[in-house]
Amino acid sequence: MAIHPLLEDRGFTSFHAKQMVEKARWAAEAFSGLDRTEVLRIAKAVAEAGYAQAQRYAQWAVEETGFGVVEHKLIKNQACSRGLYELYKDQDFTGIKLDGERKILEIPRPAGVVFALTPSTNPVATVFYKIMLCLLTRNAIIISPHPMAKACCADAAKLLAKAAEDAGAPDGVIQVIEEPSLPIVETVMKSDRIDVILATGGSPVVRAAYSSGNPAIGVGPGNVPSYVDETADVPAAAKAIADSKSFDNGILCTNESAIIAHGAIIDTLAQELKRNGCHICSEEERDRLEQTLFPNGKFDISLIGKAAELIAQKAGFRVPPRTKVLVAPLARIGDDYPLSREKLCPVIGLYVAATRDAAMIACRAMTRRSGGGHSASIHARDPQIILRYGEVMNVLRISVNVGNSLGASGFETHLAPTMTIGTGYFGRSSVGENVEPRHLVQWVKMAWNKDDRIQMPSFSTADRVEKPKIGAPPRGEIDYDFGNHPDGTVSAPAPAGQTTTQDADIRAEIRRIILEELKELTAR
Amino acid sequence: MSKEKDDFIARSKQFWNPGKTSDWQRMGVDLVIDRREAYYLWDVDGRRLIDVHLNGGTYSLGHRNPEVVEAVREGMAYFDIGNHHFPSIMRTHVAEMLERLTPPGLKRTIFASGGAEAIDIALKSARNATKRRKIICIERCYHGHTGLAVQVGDDRFSKLFLSEASNENVVKVPFNDLERMLEAIAVGDAACVIMETIPATYGFPMPKPGYLKAIKAACEKVGTLYIADEVQTGLMRTGEMWGIETYGVNPDILVTGKGLSGGIYPIAAVVVSEKAGQWLSEDGFGHMSSFGGAELGCLAAAKVLEICSRPETRSQVHYISAYLANGLRQVQANYPDFFTGIRQRGVVMGLEFNHDQGAVYVMKHLYQNGVWAIFSTLDKRVLQFKPGLLIDREMCDEILTRLDTSVALAQAELFGGRARSYMTSSKPSYSRQSAA
Numbered sequence: 032m033a034i035h036p037l038l039e040d041r042g043f044t045s046f047h048a049k050q051m052v053e054k055a056r057w058a059a060e061a062f063s064g065l066d067r068t069e070v071l072r073i074a075k076a077v078a079e080a081g082y083a084q085a086q087r088y089a090q091w092a093v094e095e096t097g098f099g100v101v102e103h104k105l106i107k108n109q110a111c112s113r114g115l116y117e118l119y120k121d122q123d124f125t126g127i128k129l130d131g132e133r134k135i136l137e138i139p140r141p142a143g144v145v146f147a148l149t150p151s152t153n154p155v156a157t158v159f160y161k162i163m164l165c166l167l168t169r170n171a172i173i174i175s176p177h178p179m180a181k182a183c184c185a186d187a188a189k190l191l192a193k194a195a196e197d198a199g200a201p202d203g204v205i206q207v208i209e210e211p212s213l214p215i216v217e218t219v220m221k222s223d224r225i226d227v228i229l230a231t232g233g234s235p236v237v238r239a240a241y242s243s244g245n246p247a248i249g250v251g252p253g254n255v256p257s258y259v260d261e262t263a264d265v266p267a268a269a270k271a272i273a274d275s276k277s278f279d280n281g282i283l284c285t286n287e288s289a290i291i292a293h294g295a296i297i298d299t300l301a302q303e304l305k306r307n308g309c310h311i312c313s314e315e316e317r318d319r320l321e322q323t324l325f326p327n328g329k330f331d332i333s334l335i336g337k338a339a340e341l342i343a344q345k346a347g348f349r350v351p352p353r354t355k356v357l358v359a360p361l362a363r364i365g366d367d368y369p370l371s372r373e374k375l376c377p378v379i380g381l382y383v384a385a386t387r388d389a390a391m392i393a394c395r396a397m398t399r400r401s402g403g404g405h406s407a408s409i410h411a412r413d414p415q416i417i418l419r420y421g422e423v424m425n426v427l428r429i430s431v432n433v434g435n436s437l438g439a440s441g442f443e444t445h446l447a448p449t450m451t452i453g454t455g456y457f458g459r460s461s462v463g464e465n466v467e468p469r470h471l472v473q474w475v476k477m478a479w480n481k482d483d484r485i486q487m488p489s490f491s492t493a494d495r496v497e498k499p500k501i502g503a504p505p506r507g508e509i510d511y512d513f514g515n516h517p518d519g520t521v522s523a524p525a526p527a528g529q530t531t532t533q534d535a536d537i538r539a540e541i542r543r544i545i546l547e548e549l550k551e552l553t554a555r
Numbered sequence: 556m557s558k559e560k561d562d563f564i565a566r567s568k569q570f571w572n573p574g575k576t577s578d579w580q581r582m583g584v585d586l587v588i589d590r591r592e593a594y595y596l597w598d599v600d601g602r603r604l605i606d607v608h609l610n611g612g613t614y615s616l617g618h619r620n621p622e623v624v625e626a627v628r629e630g631m632a633y634f635d636i637g638n639h640h641f642p643s644i645m646r647t648h649v650a651e652m653l654e655r656l657t658p659p660g661l662k663r664t665i666f667a668s669g670g671a672e673a674i675d676i677a678l679k680s681a682r683n684a685t686k687r688r689k690i691i692c693i694e695r696c697y698h699g700h701t702g703l704a705v706q707v708g709d710d711r712f713s714k715l716f717l718s719e720a721s722n723e724n725v726v727k728v729p730f731n732d733l734e735r736m737l738e739a740i741a742v743g744d745a746a747c748v749i750m751e752t753i754p755a756t757y758g759f760p761m762p763k764p765g766y767l768k769a770i771k772a773a774c775e776k777v778g779t780l781y782i783a784d785e786v787q788t789g790l791m792r793t794g795e796m797w798g799i800e801t802y803g804v805n806p807d808i809l810v811t812g813k814g815l816s817g818g819i820y821p822i823a824a825v826v827v828s829e830k831a832g833q834w835l836s837e838d839g840f841g842h843m844s845s846f847g848g849a850e851l852g853c854l855a856a857a858k859v860l861e862i863c864s865r866p867e868t869r870s871q872v873h874y875i876s877a878y879l880a881n882g883l884r885q886v887q888a889n890y891p892d893f894f895t896g897i898r899q900r901g902v903v904m905g906l907e908f909n910h911d912q913g914a915v916y917v918m919k920h921l922y923q924n925g926v927w928a929i930f931s932t933l934d935k936r937v938l939q940f941k942p943g944l945l946i947d948r949e950m951c952d953e954i955l956t957r958l959d960t961s962v963a964l965a966q967a968e969l970f971g972g973r974a975r976s977y978m979t980s981s982k983p984s985y986s987r988q989s990a991a
Contacts, residue, residue, distance in 0.1 A: 035644045037630055037854070046622040050867040053947060057874035060948050202870050501877035505869060511794045511801045512761065513880035515899035 043210045045218040051173060052224045054203040055144040059171035059226075061201035061502025063141050066495065067125040069199055074116055074166045076198035077191045081112030081159045084190060088155040091183040096151050098336030103279035107156035110442055111450065115163040118448065124168045124472050126492050134479035134487040141169040142471045143226035146219050148240065150232045152282045152335060152375060153450055154180035155187045157231055160450040162191050162205055164229075168472040173225070174207040175216050177232060185209040201502025220245065227471070231451050241459060248466055250284060250451050251458030254373040254402030255435050256394040257287040258420060260387070260411035261295040267432070268410035269303030272379070275434025277308070277355035281377040282336040284452060285406050285439040288373055289361060289380030291393045297383050308355035310339070311381070312348075317359045317370070319346040324378060325369035339377040364393050366400035373402060387416060391423050398425055404457030406430065406439035427455045427463045441465050556585055557600055563587060583919035586927070591618035594943050594950060596927060604927040605954055607942050611755055611787045612814040615944045616862055623817035623858045630854035637850035639843060645853035652860045653826050656796055658805040661826040663835055666848025670786040670812030671699025673823035674749070676842055677808045678703045680827055681747035681780045683834045683841075689745040690720075691736070691779070694727045695933050697756035698749065698784055707749055709756075709933055730754060731763050736770055743777040747808070752798035755787040758914075758937025759898045759905030767802040780807040780831055786823070787903070790814040791863040791944055794872050794901035801900065807831045817859045822852030863944070872944050875951060876901045879942065882955040889959060893966040904940040905931065908962075910969050914938035920961035920968075926954060 033039045065073075089104035128137040145165050149157040158174055165172040176184030188207035195205055208215060220228060220243040230240035230249035237249035259268050276287050292300050301311055312320060323346040324334060334342055339357050343350045350357070361380040364371040370380055384390035394407065408430040409420045421429055428446060430438030441448035447467035455463025462470060479487045556564075564585070567576045579586065586604070590597040594617050596604045609615055616623065630645070637643050650664035665680070667673035678690060692698075692707040699705065705713045706720035713719045726745070728735040740748065748770055753759050774781045783806035788798030790811065795801050797809065808831045812823030827835075834841045846852075862868060880899060883906070887894045896907030908914055914930035917938050921928050931937040942954065 035633070037633065038644065038648055044622075047865065047867070050862075050865060050871075050945070053945065054867045054870050054874075056947060057871060057878075060878075061874065202873070203867075499877075499881035501874055501881065505794065505873045509794065509801075509873075511876075511900050513876045513899055513901075514884070515880055515897040515904075516761075 043208065043212075043215065045214055048208065048215045048218050049222065049224070051206050051208070052144060052219060052222055055171040055173050055206060056224060058201045058203035058502060059141065059143045059169075061500070062169045062171060062204050064498030064500065064502075065125070065169060065199075065201075067123060070125050070167065070169060071120060073195050073198040073200045074120070074163065077166055077194045078112045078116035078163060080194035081162075081187070081191055082109055084187070085109045085112060088183055088187050091186070092154045092180060095183050096154065096180050096336075097333075098152055099279040099282045100336075100338075104153075104156065107153060107279070107442075107450075108159060110448060111156045111159035111163065114442075114448060115160065115167075119163075119167050119468055122167075122468065123492075124468055127490065127494060128474065129490055129492055131487065134481075134485075136477040136487070136490060137474040138477070139168075140473050140475055142473070143170060144224065145170045145172045145227055145229055145471060146225045146245075147172055147174045147229045148216070148232050148236055149174060149176050149180070149184055151177035151179040152284075153231075153279075154184050157450040158184050158187050159191070161229055162188065164466070164468045164471055166195065166200070166204070167468045170226075170471050171201075171204050172206070173219065174205070175211045175219065176207065178211055181209065181211060196504045199503075202504035229451060229466070229471075246461075248451065248453065248462045248470060249460055251404055251454035251460065252373055252401050253284045253286075253405035253452070254288045254371075254397050255285060255406050255408065255439075256289055256291050256397040256424075257408040257435060258291045258390055258394050258410070259293060259296060259300055260390075260409065260413065260416050261293040262412040262416065263293075263296060263410040264412065264432070265296050265299045265410075266303045266306075269300055269309075270307050271410065271432070271434040273304060273307035273309050273356055275436040275438070276379045277339070277377050278434070278436045280336040280338055281356075281379075281436075282375050283436045283440060284373075284375070286375070286436045287379055287408065287434075288402075289364070289371060289382055289397060290358075291382050291384055291390050291397075293387065293390055294383055294385045301381075304356075304358055308353055309358045309379075310343070310350040310354045310356070311358045312360065314360070316343075316346070316348045319348060320357060320359055320378060321370050322346070324374065324376070325372075328369055330369075330372070330374070335375045337376055342376060342378060364396040371397065387419075391419070394420070395423060395425065402426070404454030404460070404463065405452060406435055408433070408435040408438060425457050427453070427457065428465070439465075560585070560587060560599055563599070582915055584922050586922070593617040593619075594946055602925070604922070604925055605950065605957070607926060607928040607940055607954060609941050609943060610813065610818075612790060612792055612941065613816060614818040615790060615792060615814040616817060616859065617943055617945060618818060620817055620819075620862075622862060623819050623855050626858035627817075627819050627851055627854045630851060634850040634854065636846060637848075639845055639847060643848070643850055643853070645850040645857065646848045649824070649848075649853045649856045649860070652857060653811075653824060656860060656864055657809050657826045658797065658800060660805050660807070660828045661809055662829050663827055663832045665825045665827065665832065665835070665842065666853075667812070667823040667825065667844055668821050668846035668849065668852075669699070670810065670823045671701040671704040672844065672847065673786075673810045673812055673825045674698045674704035674707070674784065675701050676825045677782045677784075677810050677827075678707070678747065678749065679842065680808060680825065680831050680834060681782060683837075684831050685746040685778060685780060687744055687746040687779075688724050689726060690724065691726045691728065691739050691745045691748040693730045693750060693754060695730070695757050696751055696754050697933065698751070699786075711933065730757065730760060731766060733763070733766055733769055737773050740770070740773040740777060740779055743779075745777075745779045747780040747782050748774055749782040749784060751784040751786075752788040752793075752802065753900055753903055755903075755939065756932045758907070758931035758934035759900075759903055759939065760934075761898050761900060762802065767799070767804050771804045771806070774807075782806060782808040782810065784810050786810055786812040788900070790859065791868055791872055792901050792903050792941070794869070794876060796863065798900060798903070814863075815856045815859055816852060817855035820849065820852040820855045821846070822849065822856050824848070824856070868944055872901055875942060875944070875946055878948060878951050879904070879955070882951060883940075883958075886955060886959045886962065890962050890966055893970070894962050898937070902942050902944065904942075906938040906940050908936055908938070908965070911936055913965070913969070916965035916969055917961055920964040921957060924957045924961050924964075926957045926961070 085108035192205035228247040240247040437443040447465040449465035451466035453462030898905035
């Protein structure tokens with residue numbers, strides 16, 4: 032207890048948060064001057080640092096939040112560190128792009144300062160993911176972790192920040208708000224000193240990001256229907272769904288919410304689901320489950336990512352050992368029927384449709400009120416129904432014959448692996464794809480006259496204008512004179528930056544004109 | 556100039572300071588500051604200026620820094636200036652912070668209401684601790700205008716008031732002349748050496764490598780105390796909390812002021828070692844100051860120390876310093892014959908021009924182009940160039956662009972010819988519009 036209220040510790044203040052943003056602005060400025068080799072060296076070092084600690088953070092995240100499965104979080108942490116580096120290392124977000132045919136030259140412009148909100152459900156994986164995206168595109172990032180996961184996230188972010196700086200990243204490229212609070216998050220979110228918000232979290236957070244006045248890329252909630260057609264490879268479908276629903280105890284927003292099964296295959300499907308560790312609930316069990324998961328009609332967040340057995344136990348019924356998923360036969364589908372809503376836990380609905388037409392109606396109903404723009408899945412062999420499904424669903428990604436958790440999020444498909452699902456116009460977002468590095472960089476397009484007589488000079492993709500280095504973290508032997516040394520030895524004036532030959536020629540030409548003009552003047 | 560402003564200037568001459576008011580008008584700086592915010596000043600005529608004078612760091616954190624303002628405003632619900640005799644919550648709090656934030660060995664804080672008073676306290680403390688009278692200082696240096704402070708500065712300010720020091724009490728040696736300094740110390744009869752870490756009013760000539768360290772070592776041999784005047788170079792402006800730290804010296808006494816006030820409420824402080832502050836135990840009533848360490852000032856100081864000691868601030872200063880260092884070298888390259896030197900330690904900078912009044916001209920053109928920076932009183936070749944600790948890159952660019960224009964204009968005015976033939980029409984235009 033302090034002797035006076037004025038001396039009480041105020042903790043991390045909004046003023047301090049604003050200063051963090053200013054530091055990030057400088058870091059972004061310095062970072063934007065690094066070349067591809069330097070950027071890749073930093074990204075690789077960070078990816079490896081994250082990869083090496085993937086297990087520790089998987090464990091820590093589960094301990095801190097109580098959500099999910101360690102071994103699955105390990106997979107995500109690995110995929111979001113080394114995995115992302117390997118995937119994107121050959122894409123160039125730093126050099127110029129040339130289109131000689133159309134006479135267009137493009138220069139990358141990083142967003143600048145990215146404010147990243149990370150969730151409690153996939154805490155460290157999202158921290159890794161957002162950091163990797165920012166590093167590959169030369170953006171500075173400020174992470175605001177979900178309060179439930181702040182310790183593991185802050186630790187992970189600081190570890191990666193150190194790895195980045197050790198590999199030559201400018202000071203402050205990665206920063207984390209260790210004590211996130213609503214006023215702090217709001218201050219930063221509404222600051223006109225950040226460039227884009229990458230929001231992953233619950234709807235209120237995402238909505239707040241969208242209404243902040245800053246460009247924001249966010250995810251909306253999902254409510255994923257998985258249609259199993261009469262032409263499906265039923266055993267394969269059942270296995271994919273069971274694995275996907277139980278992955279990290281159903282915590283990814285891409286996890287299946289309900290199976291819509293064609294009447295023709297329901298019996299086989301039920302058998303196969305059971306073989307894959309699913310317990311099909313009786314009506315009584317289902318109703319108890321509903322009471323437990325949605326007391327007063329709202330999802331009990333304490334059950335997010337909890338094991339199936341534990342949930343059954345809470346609901347007051349027993350399931351066979353090693354049950355991975357609870358299957359709840361749905362009476363109907365609609366937002367007034369809680370069990371048909373999003374469930375971030377290993378509980379999946381099961382609804383039987385007598386015909387394809389009925390199935391299409393049921394699947395559409397799943398995302399009518401919530402989950403639009405997100406994802407859906409289909410298990411079928413008939414291309415006609417697959418195409419029809421794509422046409423009728425109001426989602427922006429559909430995984431076909433693969434579990435949706437890792438399918439829609441790009442880890443088991445060729446979609447961009449992501450922890451941030453753009454839900455597009457359906458979900459009130461300007462981004463409708465899986466968020467990937469390219470969403471954090473824009474391109475200056477330099478265009479020449481179409482006229483064939485006008486030539487675009489020959490550039491090489493290796494051409495670039497060097498920026499002076501300004502951003503090493505201050506440590507060790509520091510030059511406080513910043514190159515302007517005392518004792519009469521004032522450094523020679525720096526050349527005005529390395530330029531391409533063309534640039535140098537133009538400058539020489541300007542210089543010549545000015546000199547001539549000056550000569551003329553002095554002659555008068 | 557508007558009629559209202561004209562009248563006001565006349566009244567200033569009549570009631571305030573005719574000499575100073577007229578001098579500024581003569582130098583082409585008709586500034587009467589009205590509104591101020593962050594690193595901007597507005598003249599009463601509405602013209603905006605970027606402040607790179609900052610009154611020697613008084614406004615390092617910006618004018619009316621909202622964080623400092625809030626701290627003082629909040630504190631005013633409880634406190635006023637306070638009673639200087641009694642232990643005070645805020646004074647002790649700031650003293651504790653200073654003990655933590657100053658170089659090792661410095662232990663207690665004596666408060667003053669301004670830098671010069673603090674210098675007097677430092678000198679008196681040294682005399683008390685050593686029982687010696689003599690003070691060694693630097694020729695052409697500056698430590699303020701009070702009784703002792705003015706004596707250890709350039710005669711420019713003491714002669715006028717017939718207040719020069721006697722030769723037996725004060726020995727002055729040239730800056731950066733280590734040999735002369737060591738000779739003076741070796742006599743062994745000096746209470747202290749007082750040094751501005753980088754002499755500001757003299758245009759920030761940088762101490763030669765090893766110079767300050769050697770002085771301190773020599774002082775230790777003969778029991779002479781080292782007083783670091785950090786009024787201008789302290790509080791993170793050099794890239795570390797105290798300029799003296801960047802030279803690897805642990806002083807016996809450290810004086811801070813200016814920026815410590817946050818530009819909101821005057822306060823200065825002397826941080827002393829156990830030995831240098833022995834009078835505090837011997838006779839705690841030995842020095843008194845009604846306003847020294849006023850609790851409202853302490854509120855500002857505590858917040859300033861908090862902000863300056865944030866790692867973000869240090870990082871920002873390093874970024875700004877590096878960015879401006881590059882930018883200044885590029886500007887310099889455009890005027891190699893006129894803009895002859897850059898002196899820099901963090902954001903403490905002196906720009907050197909090869910004309911004995913060069914900085915006065917550059918100051919004038921900067922003023923006309925929307926930047927306020929002041930020449931060095933004791934070396935008018937050098938412009939004091941002291942940007943804030945928290946400026947952003949856009950403002951750095953603004954300053955550099957305007958500097959480039961202004962140096963060109965000053966060069967043209969001093970040496971003839973046109974600044975940039977393609978920038979102006981028949982005559983160089985110094986009109987206000989150019990700054991709008």
